[in-house]
Amino acid sequence: MKNSSSLVYNVFLVIGDFLALVGAFSIAYILRVSVSHVRISTPITAVDYLETFLILLPFFILFFALLGLYTREIYEQRFKEMGRLAVGVFIGILFIISYGYVLNKPIFPARLVIVYGYILALLLIIGFRTVTHWGRHILFRFNKGINNVLIVGDTNVTHQLIKLLTPSENSGYRVLGVVGGVKHPLKQEASYALFSSFEQAINKIGPRLHTIIQTELYSDEAKNSCVLTFSQENHVSYRFVPGNSELFVGNIDVEIFRGMPVIEVHQTALVGWGQIVKRATDLILGSLLLIISSPFMLLIAIAIKLDDQGPVFFQQIRLTRFDQKFKVYKFRTNRMNINGMSPEEAFEKLGRKDLAEAYRKNGDFIDHDPRITRVGHFLRKTSLDELPQLFNVIKGDLSMVGPRALIPEELALYSKRWAILSVRSGLTGLAQVSGRRNISFDERRQLDIYYVQNWTFWNDLVILAKTVWAVLRQKGAA
Numbered sequence: 469m470k471n472s473s474s475l476v477y478n479v480f481l482v483i484g485d486f487l488a489l490v491g492a493f494s495i496a497y498i499l500r501v502s503v504s505h506v507r508i509s510t511p512i513t514a515v516d517y518l519e520t521f522l523i524l525l526p527f528f529i530l531f532f533a534l535l536g537l538y539t540r541e542i543y544e545q546r547f548k549e550m551g552r553l554a555v556g557v558f559i560g561i562l563f564i565i566s567y568g569y570v571l572n573k574p575i576f577p578a579r580l581v582i583v584y585g586y587i588l589a590l591l592l593i594i595g596f597r598t599v600t601h602w603g604r605h606i607l608f609r610f611n612k613g614i615n616n617v618l619i620v621g622d623t624n625v626t627h628q629l630i631k632l633l634t635p636s637e638n639s640g641y642r643v644l645g646v647v648g649g650v651k652h653p654l655k656q657e658a659s660y661a662l663f664s665s666f667e668q669a670i671n672k673i674g675p676r677l678h679t680i681i682q683t684e685l686y687s688d689e690a691k692n693s694c695v696l697t698f699s700q701e702n703h704v705s706y707r708f709v710p711g712n713s714e715l716f717v718g719n720i721d722v723e724i725f726r727g728m729p730v731i732e733v734h735q736t737a738l739v740g741w742g743q744i745v746k747r748a749t750d751l752i753l754g755s756l757l758l759i760i761s762s763p764f765m766l767l768i769a770i771a772i773k774l775d776d777q778g779p780v781f782f783q784q785i786r787l788t789r790f791d792q793k794f795k796v797y798k799f800r801t802n803r804m805n806i807n808g809m810s811p812e813e814a815f816e817k818l819g820r821k822d823l824a825e826a827y828r829k830n831g832d833f834i835d836h837d838p839r840i841t842r843v844g845h846f847l848r849k850t851s852l853d854e855l856p857q858l859f860n861v862i863k864g865d866l867s868m869v870g871p872r873a874l875i876p877e878e879l880a881l882y883s884k885r886w887a888i889l890s891v892r893s894g895l896t897g898l899a900q901v902s903g904r905r906n907i908s909f910d911e912r913r914q915l916d917i918y919y920v921q922n923w924t925f926w927n928d929l930v931i932l933a934k935t936v937w938a939v940l941r942q943k944g945a946a
Contacts, residue, residue, distance in 0.1 A: 473612075473613030473614075473615070473640075474540065476613075477600075477604060477613070478538045480600065481537075481538055481543065481597070481600065482529055482538065484593075484596045484597070484600060485528070485529060485532060485537075485593055485596070485597075486525060486526075486528075486529060487596075488589065488592040488593045488595075488596050489525050489528055489557075489560075489589055489592075489593070490521070490522070490525065491588075491592055492585055492588035492589035492591075492592050492593075493521050493581075493585040493588075493589070494518065495584070495588055496581045496582075496584035496585035496588055497514060497517055497518075497577070497581055499584050500577065500578050500580045500581045500584060501514075501577055501578070501581075504580075508577045508578045509577070509578050509579075510574040510576070510577050510578070511577065512574060512575075512576070512577040517575075517576075517577065520575055521564075524563070524564050524567060525560075527560060527563055528556065528557070528560035531556045531559045531560050531563070532552075532553075532556045535552045535555060535556050536552065537549065537552055537553065537556060543597070543601075546598075546601070547930060547934075548926070548930065549597065550594055551926070551929070551930065551933075552926075553590060553593055553594060553597075554590060557586055557589045557590055557593070558586065561582060561585065561586060565582075604640075605637060605638065608636060608637040608638070608640055609637045613640065614636055614640060614641070614642050615640060615641045615642070615678045615679050615705075616641075616642055616644050616673075616676050616677055616678045616679070617633065617641050617642065617643050617644060617677075617678070617679045617680075617681060618643075618644055618645050618646075618647070618669055618673065618677050618679070618680050618681070619643060619645075619646045619647070619648075619681050619682075619683060620646075620647045620648070620666055620669075620680060620681070620682040620683065620684070620695055621647070621648055621681075621682055621683030621684030621709075622647075622648030622683075622684055623648075623683050623684050625683045625709055625710075626646060626648065626683050626684075629643075629681060629683065629709065630643055630646070630660070641679070643659075643660040644660055644661065644673045644676060644677070645660050645661040645662070645663055645669050645672070645673050646660055646661075646662055646663070647663045647664075647665065647666050647668075647669050648684070661673065666691065666694060666695055666698075667694075670698060674698075674702070677702075677704050678704060678705060679704065679705040679706075679707065680695060680698075680699050680704055680705070680706050680707070681707045681708075681709060682695055682706070682707070682708045682709070683708075683709045683710075685708075735886070735887060735890040735920070735921075736887075736890045736891050736920045736921060736923060737920075737921060737922060737923040737924065738891050738920070738923040742923065742925065745925060746867060746925070746928070747864075747867075749868065749925075749928070750861050750862075750864075750867050750868050751862065753868055754858050754861035754862045754868060755862060757858055758858040758859070758862065761855050761858070764852070764855070765855055765856070768799055768843075768847065768852060768855070769799075771843045772799060772800060772841075772843055775841050775842055775843040776800075776803060776804055776841045776843070776844075777804065778800065778804035778807065779800055779807070780799065780800060781797055781798065781799065781800060781856060782797075782798045782799065782800040782801070782802070782807065782808075783795045783796065783797060783798075784796050784798075784808075784875065785875065785876065786873040786874060786875055786893065787873065787874060787875070787876055787879055787889060787893065788865055788866065788873060788889070788892050788893040789889060789890065789891055789892045789893070790889060790890075791889055793876065794860065794863075794865040795865075796857060796860055796865070796866075796873055797856035797857055797859050797860060798853050798854060798856055798857065799847055799852065799853040799855065799856060800844070801840050801841060801843070801844030801845075801847050801848055801853050802814065802839050802840060802841070802844065803839060803840070803841055805817075806818065806839055811824060811827055811828075811832070811839075812824045814839045815827070815838075815839070818838050818839065820838060823837075823838070828909075850939065851939050854895060857895050858895070860895075861895055864892075865892075865893075866892060866893055866894060866895055867891070867892040867893070867894045867895070868894060868895050868896070868928070868932065869894045869895070869896055869897055869919075869928040869931050869932060870891055870892050870893050870894025870895075870897055870919070871888045871889075871891065871893050871894060871897055871899070871913075871916035871917075871919060871920060872893060872894070872897055872899055872900065872912070872916065873893035873894070874893075878909075882913060884913070884917055887917045887920055887921070888913065888916045888917060888920060890920055891920050891923070896931060896932065896935040897915075897916065897919060897931065898915045898916065898918065898919040898927075898931060899912040899913075899915040899916055899919075900935065900938070901931055901934040901935055901938055902915055
């Protein structure tokens with residue numbers, strides 16, 4: 469019953485990556501040595517060059533594997549996959565250069581071969597993986613490589629799983645049946661079958677199963693043992709997802725506590741060395757950006773003064789980690805006579821109370837906002853009004869990346885504020901790069917919680933890169 473499609477796909481990726489690397493560095497050699505008429509620094513024959521690379525290229529595959537490039541979690545997220553490929557090829561080239569240095573043996577006939585090889589390797593591997601990704605989904609449409617799933621449990625998580633696994637041509641999983649649906653009714657007209665017991669499900673669909681996902685433990689241990697035993701005896705993959713999805717989030721440590729194995733659950737994955745690395749990155753990157761942006765900040769301050777008399781900076785009390793209040797700094801973009809007011813108060817004073825509701829419904833944004841000055845419109849459109857928050861980053865009030873810093877009143881009634889406030893708020897974040905204007909307040913907070921519970925340093929780098937792209941496209945600015 470075991471489905472080996474994922475293993476076959478991984479093997480195909482390994483072979484394709486290897487061939488793409490061979491092709492890339494072979495073409496790089498040809499472009500520099502055979503095509504170019506510029507004299508090379510170290511004469512190396514094509515046979516010697518290729519022989520050395522064929523010996524060392526398996527280390528590229530090893531580095532790719534260590535970076536997770538052959539795991540579903542990575543190769544199904546294209547942006548993350550491309551980033552790690554760039555890192556993997558770079559590490560591989562450094563390894564080859566180090567190898568040549570240690571053995572005092574020239575590897576490359578010219579330095580341009582390294583540059584050509586890196587660029588071509590990325591292009592060929594990404595191109596190969598893109599085509600492979602499309603091909604895999606085409607096979608899914610023809611029911612090739614699909615994992616048949618039985619979900620055992622009657623919880624809200626069951627509904628979430630079904631939604632995530634549908635349609636099968638995208639996920640690669642097909643839900644054949646669900647055991648349960650009494651406390652949390654399931655769709656009777658759905659493509660999957662409903663079963664009242666695990667035994668009934670096995671009798672009907674057992675031979676076709678590849679995966680069992682249990683979302684709820686029975687009170688009777690014998691029933692739980694029956695599910696696990698069936699999966700082991702029939703070589704069916706078994707997974708358990710707790711019905712309380714908030715229980716196993718963030719960072720999980722399994723340790724021996726007084727001789728007994730226990731699971732420790734942290735509110736956030738940002739613990740230990742992660743906190744130190746994140747803070748060091750904030751200080752280095754924040755200081756560098758502040759130095760670079762200082763001349764622009766001076767020009768902006770002068771423009772604000774000339775456009776609308778009043779203070780250059782806007783200060784407001786916001787919340788950050790552990791419910792701490794701090795003053796956030798921004799360039800003032802609102803007119804002086806309404807500066808410091810809430811949006812509702814400002815619209816009412818301007819005689820446009822009708823705009824307050826539209827402002828909130830549209831993700832805290834409306835076109836031609838009457839509260840904003842001429843310079844303010846430009847600053848918001850380009851997100852330059854956020855530059856003074858670099859001072860907050862250096863002070864430790866904010867991080868470069870994190871949940872959006874909100875005023876106490878906005879978070880007062882939010883039931884999961886404790887999760888959002890378990891880390892420092894950020895200058896940018898997952899919600900901002902996911903289309904801040906196009907999603908509701910609750911959806912933005914859910915993205916904040918997801919960031920907190922699934923933090924990685926790599927995700928921070930991805931969000932920063934997406935922020936730069938969003939600013940350049942002037943997307944999501946408000």
